[in-house]
Amino acid sequence: MIVDDHPVVHDGVAAQLQRSPDMTVVGHAGTGAEAVTVCAAQHPDIVLLDLRLPDCLAADIVPEVHRVSPDSRVLLFTAFPEHAAVAPTLAAGACGILVKHAGATTIREAIRSVARTGVFRTGTPTASTPAVTAREYDVLRLVAAGHTNLEISSELNLSINTVKTYLRTVMHKLAARNRVQLIANARAQGLL
The missing domain is CATH 3.40.50.2300 (Response regulator)
Known part of the structure; x- marks a missing residue:
């Protein structure tokens, strides 16, 4: 298909x-x-x-x-x-x-x-920015949807500290200082 x-x-x-x-x-x-x-x-x-x-x-x-x-x-x-x-x-x-x-x-x-x-491997280069993991991507999408850390914690069944860690990591990877910049940078890179 x-x-x-x-x-x-x-x-x-x-x-x-x-x-x-x-x-x-x-x-x-x-x-x-x-x-x-x-x-x-x-x-x-x-x-x-x-x-x-x-x-x-x-x-x-x-x-x-x-x-x-x-x-x-x-x-x-x-x-x-x-x-x-x-x-x-x-x-x-x-x-x-x-x-x-x-x-x-x-x-x-x-x-x-x-x-x-079940796989296909090539020598294709990876993204120039550090790769965002699946869980970081989940957190990023919920942040973009306007959810608080507590709501993300509940939605993903994670502790609040784990959510904060994922958020801090993805902000670092996308060179963002706050949530607004995170969402803007993620959109600019096609993640959202």
């Missing part, structure tokens, strides 16, 4: 995959919500997932895909391998990252690798 909001990407990848007798495109989606619906109906072996969709980031969709289709493996597909949202997406359960400028052979090899081993 291909999840990308650009029809030219979906059509191009689908055309390349049709040339392989061992691969069939069972569906596509242009938003995260559509992706979850199609995955629930089709249960694809592999989901090629764009990093940024109109309604959410890939990190939000990976757990939902696994909830509705537990055996589906998600391969992150992006033109921005150094994007700050890559690490949270991998931490959420994506099997690897494939850059969009990859050739047809590489795309097919990546899909076969994920189907065979």
Whole structure:
């Protein structure tokens, strides 16, 4: 299944995959919500997932895909391998990252690798800013939604001190001195 909001990407990848007798495109989606619906109906072996969709980031969709289709493996597909949202997406359960400028052979090899081993590894560089962990990302999103430390503690079932530690760490990673700057910097890096 291909999840990308650009029809030219979906059509191009689908055309390349049709040339392989061992691969069939069972569906596509242009938003995260559509992706979850199609995955629930089709249960694809592999989901090629764009990093940024109109309604959410890939990190939000990976757990939902696994909830509705537990055996589906998600391969992150992006033109921005150094994007700050890559690490949270991998931490959420994506099997690897494939850059969009990859050739047809590489795309097919990546899909076969994920189907065979459950992972796809490349020498793709990581983000220039320190990676935000999945739990730091959870705290960041709740801060952006206006929650207090006490509310975040309750929502994530963490102690208040643990929430403060995650918040302090993510603020350091995103070079923020306060919550307002944290949210602005996270948005600038595409995390929110």
